[in-house]
Amino acid sequence: MVTTSLKFLGIPGSLRRHSYNRSALVAAQGLLPSGVGLEIFDLDGIPLFNQDTESTPFARLTEFKARIREADAIVFATPEYNYSIPGVLKNAIDCASRPYGDSAWAGKPVAVIGASAGMFGAGRAQYHLRQTFVALNLLQVNQPEVMIGNADTAFDAQGRLIDETSRSLIRQVLENLAEWTRKLKSEPRASHD
Numbered sequence: 001m002v003t004t005s006l007k008f009l010g011i012p013g014s015l016r017r018h019s020y021n022r023s024a025l026v027a028a029q030g031l032l033p034s035g036v037g038l039e040i041f042d043l044d045g046i047p048l049f050n051q052d053t054e055s056t057p058f059a060r061l062t063e064f065k066a067r068i069r070e071a072d073a074i075v076f077a078t079p080e081y082n083y084s085i086p087g088v089l090k091n092a093i094d095c096a097s098r099p100y101g102d103s104a105w106a107g108k109p110v111a112v113i114g115a116s117a118g119m120f121g122a123g124r125a126q127y128h129l130r131q132t133f134v135a136l137n138l139l140q141v142n143q144p145e146v147m148i149g150n151a152d153t154a155f156d157a158q159g160r161l162i163d164e165t166s167r168s169l170i171r172q173v174l175e176n177l178a179e180w181t182r183k184l185k186s187e188p189r190a191s192h193d
């Protein structure tokens with residue numbers, strides 16, 4: 001069977017140089033099913049959202065929206081800040097959803113992973129992130145949930161993901177996202193004639 005190649009866009013919700021979440025996406029690049037590529041888009045340079053200027057976006061935001069649109073599917077890797085998603089990530093999501101009627105997110109397949117220093121693996125943040133998918137009409141893969149807790153031991157000093165359970169969950173969610181994306185691409189439109 002011939003399968004089309006897919007392009008995933010990984011978005012880390014942290015600007016930290018040694019971010020565990022970014023490192024999880026780097027690990028994901030080595031755990032992809034065949035025929036799938038994953039590029040990472042860092043959120044540096046996305047300005048704070050101001051509705052007064054949403055129709056004249058900064059170049060970095062225009063680039064971000066183009067990269068989202070080019071991708072077949074999105075993979076978010078979110079930290080947890082005070083039981084929710086970091087402002088940096090929420091801001092970028094909001095920016096790319098505007099102006100009204102020109103959202104870059106609508107109808108994209110999406111998966112979520114998360115890493116945190118605490119034991120819950122950014123789970124609370126992941127649920128807040130999943131709630132935004134309803135507004136954005138992002139089409140999520142539900143399972144497996146990938147919650148990388150105690151990140152200081154799940155990653156080694158070089159930022160490599162060494163926790164085998166987490167690696168296997170990432171591999172599985174990427175497989176499920178590829179299958180989900182292909183399914184959505186191949187479904188014929190319903191005819192109402």
Ligand SMILES: Cc1cc2nc3c(=O)[nH]c(=O)nc-3n(C[C@H](O)[C@H](O)[C@H](O)COP(=O)(O)O)c2cc1C
Binds near residue numbers: 014018082083122
């Ligand atoms: C403002 C702030 C709030 C945080 N709140 C939480 C939290 O609610 N739960 C948690 O597990 N870790 C929390 N942490 C710790 C993060 O899990 C930790 O900083 C982690 O490394 C962030 O992800 P990153 O490595 O990708 O930057 C918080 C960190 C910051 C800076």
